Amino acid sequence: MFDELHEECGVFAIYGHPEASNLAYLGLYALQHRGQESAGIASSDGRIIHTHRGIGQVADLFTPEVLGGLPGEMAIGHTRYATAGDSGMLNAQPFTVNCNKGRIAVAHNGNITNAAELRRDLEREGSIFQANSDTEVILHLVARSREKTLPAALREALLQLEGAFSLVFLAEDRILVARDPHGFRPLAIGQMEMSGGRTCNVFASETCAFDLINAVYLNDVEPGEMVIVGPEGLTRERYAPVRDHAHCVFEHVYFSRPDSIVFGRPVQESREMLGRLLAREHPADADVVVPVPDSGVAAAIGYASESGIPFRHGLIRNHYVGRTFIEPSQAIRDFGVKLKLNPVRHLLEGKRVILVDDSLVRGTTSRKIVRMVRGAGAREVHMRISCPPTVSPCFYGVDTPSLGELIAANHSVEEIRRFVEADSLGYLSLGSLREAVQDDRQDYCYACYTGNYPTELINIEELMTSRDRRS
Numbered sequence: 133m134f135d136e137l138h139e140e141c142g143v144f145a146i147y148g149h150p151e152a153s154n155l156a157y158l159g160l161y162a163l164q165h166r167g168q169e170s171a172g173i174a175s176s177d178g179r180i181i182h183t184h185r186g187i188g189q190v191a192d193l194f195t196p197e198v199l200g201g202l203p204g205e206m207a208i209g210h211t212r213y214a215t216a217g218d219s220g221m222l223n224a225q226p227f228t229v230n231c232n233k234g235r236i237a238v239a240h241n242g243n244i245t246n247a248a249e250l251r252r253d254l255e256r257e258g259s260i261f262q263a264n265s266d267t268e269v270i271l272h273l274v275a276r277s278r279e280k281t282l283p284a285a286l287r288e289a290l291l292q293l294e295g296a297f298s299l300v301f302l303a304e305d306r307i308l309v310a311r312d313p314h315g316f317r318p319l320a321i322g323q324m325e326m327s328g329g330r331t332c333n334v335f336a337s338e339t340c341a342f343d344l345i346n347a348v349y350l351n352d353v354e355p356g357e358m359v360i361v362g363p364e365g366l367t368r369e370r371y372a373p374v375r376d377h378a379h380c381v382f383e384h385v386y387f388s389r390p391d392s393i394v395f396g397r398p399v400q401e402s403r404e405m406l407g408r409l410l411a412r413e414h415p416a417d418a419d420v421v422v423p424v425p426d427s428g429v430a431a432a433i434g435y436a437s438e439s440g441i442p443f444r445h446g447l448i449r450n451h452y453v454g455r456t457f458i459e460p461s462q463a464i465r466d467f468g469v470k471l472k473l474n475p476v477r478h479l480l481e482g483k484r485v486i487l488v489d490d491s492l493v494r495g496t497t498s499r500k501i502v503r504m505v506r507g508a509g510a511r512e513v514h515m516r517i518s519c520p521p522t523v524s525p526c527f528y529g530v531d532t533p534s535l536g537e538l539i540a541a542n543h544s545v546e547e548i549r550r551f552v553e554a555d556s557l558g559y560l561s562l563g564s565l566r567e568a569v570q571d572d573r574q575d576y577c578y579a580c581y582t583g584n585y586p587t588e589l590i591n592i593e594e595l596m597t598s599r600d601r602r603s
Contacts (some may be wrong), residue, residue, distance in 0.1 A: 140168035140317070140387065140529045141169050141225075141241040144209040144341055145300040147307045147361040148332035149324065153202035156209040159341040160190045165389060166241075166337060167213035170224035173432070174237035174302050177204035181235045181302060185210075185224040205332075206307055208300040210239035213531065222263040226302070231275035233282045236303050240267040240530040241337055242296035242317045245589055250292065270299065282402075283308060287371045290358070291382060294587060296528035298353070300335060306362030310371065314378035314586055315355030316528045318394045322347035333361045338392035349393060378577035378586035382530060384569050385519045386490045390430050397570065400430055405568040406518040406560060407434025407488065414437060414513040414558025416486050420479065422446035424489040424501060431518035432488035441486065446479045446505070468499040481509030488516045492548070492559075493532065495539040499552040506553075515554035520562050521545070522587055524583040532580060 142163030146152050153175045160171055171193050172185025182202050186193045190211060210225040226237040226487040244250070247266035250273065255261070259272045273292055277285035282303050290297075296316035301308040311319050322334040322342040336342060339349045353359055379395045380387075384402040388394045410431065421443045423432030435445035450472055464470065485505055492498050492515070501592035502513050521540030526532045533542050539548055560568075562581055569576060579585045 140166055140213060141239075141242050141571060142211040142337045143239045143298060143319070143335075144337070145207070145239075145302070145307050145309055145335040147206045147334075148330070149326065150205055152205050152207040153199050154304050155324075155334075156207040156344050157190065157194045157199055158344050159336055160194075160209045160211050162341040162344045162389075163211050163337055164190050166387065167211045169213050170221070171209070171211045172224050172239070173199075173202055173207055173209040174226040174228060174239075175202040175204040175207040176302055176304050178305055180226060181237055181304060183226060183228050183237060185221075185226065186559060187221055187224065206302060206401055208237060208239050208302045208307065208352070210300075223265040223267075225265075225267060226300075227263070227268055229271045229275055232344075233274065233277075233285055234304050236271070236274065236282065236301060238271055238302075239300050241272065241298045241319075242312065243527060244269060244293050244297060244526050245295035245587065246293070247295075261329075270297075276530045282306075283358070286310065287358065290371055298337065303372045306360060307333075307335075308358060308360050309353055310358040311353045311355055313356035313372040314577070315395075315575075316380050318379075318383060318388070319353040320393070321350045321353060321359070323350055324348075335359075338388050340389045340392040343391065352396060354430040370490075373573055376586065377573075377575040378528075379575050380526075380528065380530070380579065381565065381569060381576040381578055382491075382519075385529075385565075385589075386427050395575070397476050402569050403430030403518070404434035404437070405492075406565070407431035407436075408438040408514055409434075409564035409568055410488070410518050410558065411435040411438035413561060413564060414516055414556075416484075416516070416556060416558075418484040418486045418512070418514055420444045420446065420483050421486045421488060422480070422505070424487060425449040425473070428489040428518070431490060435486065435488050435516065435518075439486075444476075444479045446476050446485065446508075447473050447501070448476060449473055455488070461555060465540075466500040466503060469497060469504060473501065473504065475504055475508035477508045480505055483510055484512040486512070486514045486516055487511045488518065490518050491522060492517050492539070492552070493522055494537055494549050495548060496555075502553050512555045513553075514551060514556045515549070515558070516574055517557070517559045519560050519565055520578075520581040521548075522580050524580050524585075526580050527585070527589060528577065528579075530580070 144159035174183040226239040228237040244266040273289035279285040298317040300320040390400040421436040423429040
């Protein structure tokens with residue numbers, strides 16, 4: 133799935149390694165799928181925080197010369213897709229500020245649902261904002277705190293926030309990380325072995341960032357927990373009371389890389405099980421199972437395995453499509469999708485095809501793909517979606533379209549089937565989604581499929597307006 137739902141953000145932090153910024157670069161490289169709009173790294177040499185951020189992808193922004201200007205044994209990094217605030221250089225992270233706690237930098241994954249109210253209060257008290265991202269609000273709350281230490285100021289700030297946040301903070305001599313009390317967004321803890329028997333601590337949105345740098349995944353920052361790593365070692369503390377967990381289930385459906393462990397569970401296992409359960413709920417008399425690459429691959433493997441129908445890569449994705457391209461002046465039907473996907477005609481011609489995708493949001497891309505598969509000679513096209521219908525916008529860091537643009541919020545499954553021009557359409561049930569992620573303790577958030585939000589949404593009309601503006 134692409135062009136219908138945008139990724140969120142990725143964060144990374146490392147403490148105690150002489151090549152901290154180089155390893156942060158590698159960590160962000162592994163997290164590039166979580167946001168391709170902008171990226172940044174802030175490092176500290178114990179006295180000064182050095183920052184480089186920009187518009188573009190990680191490999192283009194961080195040359196050896198740039199990384200050479202980011203010295204020190206601690207660093208944080210961020211890769212972004214706009215989920216709150218306009219896109220652009222002003223909102224590229226990490227943000228840095230000088231205040232009475234010293235110079236600090238922060239990177240954030242998630243969405244603060246009461247950010248607008250907090251910002252208005254801060255502006256009334258004289259705070260000046262340079263960007264329009266909710267992350268900057270967090271910095272101002274820390275900076276204005278009368279607490280004497282940074283951990284105490286951060287604790288005070290965190291308790292004022294509503295919504296979703298996995299945060300990494302860099303001070304001159306330490307790193308602080310925190311997760312919201314519901315645990316919407318993932319944040320893993322890892323450890324690296326170094327020469328002389330020393331170890332260093334790493335944190336990342338996904339464990340695939342650890343694999344690239346040979347770090348070992350230990351566990352997760354707990355919901356409502358703050359972890360501090362400094363000269364005195366690592367300390368963990370709960371800053372907020374225990375609340376019901378609300379892990380974003382879409383991390384397992386779509387966001388996270390399949391080679392990651394997210395919320396303590398291998399993503400590949402979840403996705404293959406999504407496909408298996410989908411095959412049980414919505415079988416089809418067909419000749420071949422074809423994934424919509426790349427995010428539909430694991431579910432299609434599960435569907436094929438359960439159904440006994442052969443799996444084939446009938447659509448090939450071009451991974452090298454840039455952000456801009458020259459479109460021919462003569463109109464080519466569905467040019468944008470053709471630029472990214474190409475059908476393998478000899479695998480599809482004359483076949484009854486089961487097309488497996490991870491989600492169907494607006495439906496426009498799905499219709500183009502169905503047409504493409506038919507144009508390659510498929511006799512029938514049966515669309516299978518490895519999650520329930522998306523009926524509600526997300527306010528916790530996923531840039532879903534507005535309610536009016538969510539096709540399942542306004543149309544029946546049969547109407548959607550006719551719109552995408554498939555011979556049949558089947559969505560996974562909510563019960564099977566719970567089973568696939570092994571949600572025995574009701575730890576996940578399903579708001580985008582149910583409309584039941586796990587937090588009290590502050591000023592939902594304003595959130596809706598903001599969502600409409602970005603869509």
